[in-house]
Amino acid sequence: MQASFGVLGPVVAWDRNGAEVALRGPRHRAVLARLLVAEGRVVPVDRLVDDLWADPPEGAVGAVRTFVAALRRALEPQRPPRARPQLLVTDGPGYALLVGPEAVDARRFEAATSTASGLDAPARLAQLEEALGWWRGPAYAGLDEPWARTERARLSELRLHAVEQRAAALVALGRGPVAASALAAHVAEHPWREEGWRLLALALYRSGRQADALAVLRRARALLIEHLAIEPGPALQTLEHDILVQAEHLTEGAGYARADGGRSADDPVGRVWTETAAAYDRAVAADARSRLESTIGLLRDLAMAGGGGLQAARRQRVAAAAAAEELSDPELTARVIGAYDVPASWTRVDDPDQAAAIVAAADRTLARLPGGAAAARARLLATIALESRGDGSSRAAQAAREAEAIAREIDDPALLAFALNGRWMQCFERAGLARERDAIGAELLPLAERHGLVSYEILGHLIRMQARSALADFAAADQHAVAVDRLAAVHERPLAGVFTTWYRALRVAVTATPSPADASTAVAPLSDADAAYRAAAAQLTDAGMPGLTRGLPALALLCLRIARREPAPTDRTLDWGPYAQWARPLVLLADGDANGAAVALRAAPDPPPDLLMEAIWCLLAQAALALGDHDRCKRARAALAPAAAEIAGAGSGLLTAGPVATHLADLDAALVTR
Numbered sequence: 001m002q003a004s005f006g007v008l009g010p011v012v013a014w015d016r017n018g019a020e021v022a023l024r025g026p027r028h029r030a031v032l033a034r035l036l037v038a039e040g041r042v043v044p045v046d047r048l049v050d051d052l053w054a055d056p057p058e059g060a061v062g063a064v065r066t067f068v069a070a071l072r073r074a075l076e077p078q079r080p081p082r083a084r085p086q087l088l089v090t091d092g093p094g095y096a097l098l099v100g101p102e103a104v105d106a107r108r109f110e111a112a113t114s115t116a117s118g119l120d121a122p123a124r125l126a127q128l129e130e131a132l133g134w135w136r137g138p139a140y141a142g143l144d145e146p147w148a149r150t151e152r153a154r155l156s157e158l159r160l161h162a163v164e165q166r167a168a169a170l171v172a173l174g175r176g177p178v179a180a181s182a183l184a185a186h187v188a189e190h191p192w193r194e195e196g197w198r199l200l201a202l203a204l205y206r207s208g209r210q211a212d213a214l215a216v217l218r219r220a221r222a223l224l225i226e227h228l229a230i231e232p233g234p235a236l237q238t239l240e241h242d243i244l245v246q247a248e249h250l251t252e253g254a255g256y257a258r259a260d261g262g263r264s265a266d267d268p269v270g271r272v273w274t275e276t277a278a279a280y281d282r283a284v285a286a287d288a289r290s291r292l293e294s295t296i297g298l299l300r301d302l303a304m305a306g307g308g309g310l311q312a313a314r315r316q317r318v319a320a321a322a323a324a325e326e327l328s329d330p331e332l333t334a335r336v337i338g339a340y341d342v343p344a345s346w347t348r349v350d351d352p353d354q355a356a357a358i359v360a361a362a363d364r365t366l367a368r369l370p371g372g373a374a375a376a377r378a379r380l381l382a383t384i385a386l387e388s389r390g391d392g393s394s395r396a397a398q399a400a401r402e403a404e405a406i407a408r409e410i411d412d413p414a415l416l417a418f419a420l421n422g423r424w425m426q427c428f429e430r431a432g433l434a435r436e437r438d439a440i441g442a443e444l445l446p447l448a449e450r451h452g453l454v455s456y457e458i459l460g461h462l463i464r465m466q467a468r469s470a471l472a473d474f475a476a477a478d479q480h481a482v483a484v485d486r487l488a489a490v491h492e493r494p495l496a497g498v499f500t501t502w503y504r505a506l507r508v509a510v511t512a513t514p515s516p517a518d519a520s521t522a523v524a525p526l527s528d529a530d531a532a533y534r535a536a537a538a539q540l541t542d543a544g545m546p547g548l549t550r551g552l553p554a555l556a557l558l559c560l561r562i563a564r565r566e567p568a569p570t571d572r573t574l575d576w577g578p579y580a581q582w583a584r585p586l587v588l589l590a591d592g593d594a595n596g597a598a599v600a601l602r603a604a605p606d607p608p609p610d611l612l613m614e615a616i617w618c619l620l621a622q623a624a625l626a627l628g629d630h631d632r633c634k635r636a637r638a639a640l641a642p643a644a645a646e647i648a649g650a651g652s653g654l655l656t657a658g659p660v661a662t663h664l665a666d667l668d669a670a671l672v673t674r
Contacts, residue, residue: 003075003087004103005036008155009136009353011143013075017580018550020352021074026142027052028074031067033140035088035097036104037151044094051147068095077603105134106155113162125169128162133315135159136353160190167199176207185319191223198235205243205250213243289332292324296339303342304455304493310350310545313342318354321361330368331376337362338379341418343459345499347390347425347610348578350547355387362387378406378415385422392429392609400426413447417456420444424463428609431617431660432642434651438467454491458484462499462653466611470651474507477653498548501539502654505532505556510650513563513658529560533655551577556655558583559615559648562622563658581605582616585623598627606639614640615649618657625670637667 002016011029013021023029034051035043043051049060057063072079072088079085088097101107112131116124139155140148163186170179183200190196197220205213217240221232231237242250299320303313317340324336337358349355362380369377381403388396400422407416424440427433441463448457465480481500488496512529537553554574561568568586576583581604588597601623607616617639624632640648640660648657657663 002103003099004105005032005099006105006134006136007033007036007151008105008109008134008139010141011036017576017578019578019580023074024070027063028067028070030143030145030148031064032071032097033143033148035095036099036106037147038096039101039107040096040098042091042094042096044092047094051145106139106151109134109155109162110158113158113165116162116165121169121172125166125173128166128169132159132162132166136351137318137357160186160193164193164195164199167196167203171199171203171206174206176203176205179203180207180209187220191220192228194220194224194233194236197232198239201236201239201243202250210243210246214240217243289327289329292320292332292336293339295320296336300340300342303340304495310495314351314354318357321358325361325364330365330370331373333361333365334369334373334376334380337365337383338376340383341379341414341421343421343455344386344389344425345459345462346545346548347428347612348547349387349389350545359384359387374406374410375412375415378403378410378412378419381406382415382419382422385419385426389425390428390608390610397426397429413451414453417444417448417451417453420447421456421459428611428613430609430642431614431639432644432646434467434470434643434646437651438464438471441467454487455493458487458491458493458496461487462496465499465503466651466653469503469506469653470614470646472647472650472659474510477503478507495545498539498545499653502536505529505536506650506654506656508532509556509560509563509656510647512560513656530557533557533560549577551575551579552654555579555583555612555615558586558619559655559657562586562619563648563656579616582607582619585627586619589623589626594627597623598629601627601629601632606635611652612649612655614643614646614651614660615655615657618648618660618663621663621667625666630671633667633670637664637671640664640667 003021004014006012006014011023011033013023013032015021023032030052031048034048045061045064048064049056052064053060068088072085075087076085087099088095101111109131112127116127116131119127139152139159163182167179167183167186170176170182180200180203183196183203187193187196187200197216201213201216201220204210204216217232217236220236224230224232232240295316299313299316303310321333321337324333327333362383366377366380369380381399385396385400385403388399400419403419404416404423407419420440420443424437424444427437427440441460444456444463445460448454448460461480461483465477465484468474468477468480481503484496484500487493488500509529509532533553533556537556540549540552554569554576557569557574567590568583570587570590581600585597585601585604588594588600601620604620607613607620617636620632621636621640623629624636640663643660644664646660648660648663650656
């Protein structure tokens with residue numbers, strides 16, 4: 001297994017397909033982290049004991065060996081018994097983790113930031129933004145041993161330097177307003193970093209805000225004198241002098257006459273945006289609580305812009321929640337967390353760590369919220385339901401029901417729309433629930449139309465497009481897809497088009513697979529559907545939705561072939577992403593490896609409760625039929641039976657494995673003849 005490792009946040013390991021490796025507990029993560037810190041060098045067992053416990057218990061050496069054995073099994077699950085480990089090896093008195101620098105996110109981050117300075121501004125910006133996106137929280141989060149604190153401090157310093165490098169690249173490219181927005185938060189959190197103040201002042205000056213730039217430099221001086229009793233360094237003093245005399249070199253080659261987004265300063269939209277942002281910055285104090293609530297509104301709009309905006313909004317949302325919690329005002333924190341009511345139409349979260357952080361913050365805030373704050377409570381509960389989608393927990397389902405009940409009681413249309421989104425996300429506890437989801441969409445649509453909730457109106461159409469597809473009512477689904485495209489064009493919602501493009505690829509796939517009415521015929525050739533899916537996949541590149549993107553094109557092609565009872569694709573360049581564990585048995589069968597397929601089928605877990613549950617059960621059913629796995633056939637039949645009238649996978653609006661009834665018939669025939 002070609003494993004990779006993450007320490008820029010909680011310590012995690014991923015297998016070659018990007019799926020997270022199950023690590024048993026905090027001590028296992030601590031051992032893994034300590035070996036990663038060693039960068040391939042041997043760490044003696046005695047040193048591991050000392051680094052894991054301040055006061056080592058009796059049997060600590062044996063415990064370390066147990067932890068190492070468990071890690072080996074997790075990291076190399078296919079290694080035969082007694083075969084020599086290739087990854088976590090024993091060497092003399094200790095252990096070493098033999099992984100290259102490209103396999104550890106922290107080492108990749110160090111390499112990316114060290115080489116960035118040699119690139120031109122556009123390439124430098126792209127490289128730094130990608131590298132900063134690898135951070136999922138504080139480095140080595142959850143580990144408090146001295147060696148972990150040392151590494152955390154070192155990596156945090158590198159990250160702050162990268163943030164400043166990124167800002168410098170933005171300034172060099174004439175994107176001063178964007179840089180200024182990021183730097184304002186940066187210097188508020190790290191007021192002693194003079195480079196941050198210098199860049200903020202320069203960004204403001206190059207955005208045409210000379211007075212604000214000077215005010216920033218004077219604020220930096222006041223802080224340094226008041227708290228540290230020192231004057232600003234030469235760089236800040238020189239910049240202040242150059243701004244006062246309007247030195248030409250401050251604007252040369254810097255795109256001074258350009259506003260954010262590459263728009264000309266003469267463009268009325270760009271001018272209004274820039275001047276409004278400047279007025280807000282002058283009028284509202286940097287530490288005002290209202291800034292947090294205003295920020296969430298901006299992040300909500302940014303998320304719906306898609307692409308990099310969606311990813312940036314997710315990162316900053318976690319930061320905003322953390323900043324609100326630091327103010328010890330649970331009602332403010334509830335508003336900050338709950339105001340991010342961005343409609344969600346996919347049942348796999350894009351960033352599980354960020355989602356978990358939001359859920360944890362919402363839970364902490366719920367516990368501290370005073371009585372009477374019903375709307376705030378409902379928004380936190382709806383947030384938990386949305387961010388816990390796909391995990392099948394009764395806690396999340398209960399949160400969705402409670403949020404909906406509160407919203408109905410206080411008669412808040414926007415809150416009810418948010419709560420209905422949460423209930424829809426928790427409507428996957430078993431197969432065959434397309435009609436229930438369609439009913440949610442049918443309630444959401446007129447509610448959103450009456451109250452001008454455009455984003456939820458789009459969501460309502462998407463929900464019904466998916467549900468009617470599952471029910472083989474493609475005439476109605478087509479109408480909802482058209483409505484989505486119309487609303488998305490008028491209201492600038494580019495992400496909606498990703499789903500309708502995939503839906504139209506699904507429509508081609510449906511005609512390329514046997515129909516529910518006549519399982520013997522198919523209208524379109526397989527190549528047409530294959531081409532439609534590959535064209536739809538091209539749209540995912542810049543969508544900013546990894547929870548949707550990873551593995552989906554490959555899964556769509558696999559489902560297409562299984563619906564036609566054709567072998568799985570064996571193209572080794574296909575990225576199966578999180579679906580590898582369910583695709584592997586069929587791919588190995590297509591490769592002629594029945595023994596390997598049987599092992600993979602036994603290892604494959606039941607599908608998670610989401611939009612693809614029925615399709616994945618059909619994949620497992622066909623693998624079980626081919627391998628004669630009677631137990632898995634019975635489990636697949638029981639799981640799929642409630643969806644007998646549906647099209648497997650079509651409820652996603654993306655792909656299809658054919659009519660569920662056809663798969664049930666195959667299972668019934670096999671189980672009867674056994």
